[in-house]
Amino acid sequence: MRRFQIEVPSDPAFLRMVRTAVDTLCAMGGMEEDGRCMIVLAVDEACSNIIRHSYDGAADKRIICEGRLEEETVSFILRDFGKKVEPSRIQPRDLADLRPGGLGVHFMRKVMDSVEFEDCGAAGTCLTMRKRLPANRGG
Amino acid sequence: MQIETKVMGKATLVQVSGEVDMSNSPEVRDTLLGLAKKKVPAILVDLGGVTYMDSSGIATLVEGLQETLGYGGKFRLASLTPKVKQVFDLARLTDVFEIFSDLASAQEGL
Numbered sequence: 590m591r592r593f594q595i596e597v598p599s600d601p602a603f604l605r606m607v608r609t610a611v612d613t614l615c616a617m618g619g620m621e622e623d624g625r626c627m628i629v630l631a632v633d634e635a636c637s638n639i640i641r642h643s644y645d646g647a648a649d650k651r652i653i654c655e656g657r658l659e660e661e662t663v664s665f666i667l668r669d670f671g672k673k674v675e676p677s678r679i680q681p682r683d684l685a686d687l688r689p690g691g692l693g694v695h696f697m698r699k700v701m702d703s704v705e706f707e708d709c710g711a712a713g714t715c716l717t718m719r720k721r722l723p724a725n726r727g728g
Numbered sequence: 729m730q731i732e733t734k735v736m737g738k739a740t741l742v743q744v745s746g747e748v749d750m751s752n753s754p755e756v757r758d759t760l761l762g763l764a765k766k767k768v769p770a771i772l773v774d775l776g777g778v779t780y781m782d783s784s785g786i787a788t789l790v791e792g793l794q795e796t797l798g799y800g801g802k803f804r805l806a807s808l809t810p811k812v813k814q815v816f817d818l819a820r821l822t823d824v825f826e827i828f829s830d831l832a833s834a835q836e837g838l
Contacts, residue, residue: 601751608780626780626811627818633782637750692783692819699818 591617591658599640599669600648607654608633611665614656618663619726628720631700632665634693635716643671643714662702662721670713674706730777731759738838739770739802741831745777748785756785760792767799770838774831776807781815793825802826806834 595610597603611632615625636652644650653668697704701718709715729746740763744756763771771792775781789805796803804826808816816822828834
């Protein structure tokens, strides 16, 4: 297994750093650019949601992002220490309802094979997202 | 991310380039809503230079569209890169916006 772990502040200016790490790990797994872009989007949306909802926009809190590349799957685990999120309340919105915002969870669920929110003890939430690697990948 | 505006006949062109995410989409929003507040007849958003867009960028464009249509203006998108088109497809928004392959065709009929 190949893995990385980075910690970034909950400052949107650091989202690019997370995107670069995610893209790099997916490329190591032999994924083509089209597929990588979508996984990068899903992880980026998850981080944005942490900043927006768990930390109410505070830019000085902790986000830990771990990426794991295994034989058949790539997975990303995001840990925050903010407000607890009730997993059953995290639902994508109806796309027919045209309004700004609320698309992040839809993107995450559409792109990844699994999206699981877990209670992480005293504070915060753990989010694990997995994607099966394509069979015809290069690398 | 860079954003530039210029007047082109009846339309106001907004050229966006680089990566649009939560850190800079408020800048795009300010530009679009500023133009809508002035009730410019048409806003053309050229996305040809956009290499990445997240849901906050999409939300900003939805807001711009709604504000512009609200006063009877036109709101058009041009030159979506394949990466940005993928995100629009995911959000099922390709039928909601007027999307043109290039700037010249986006200006037709204004």
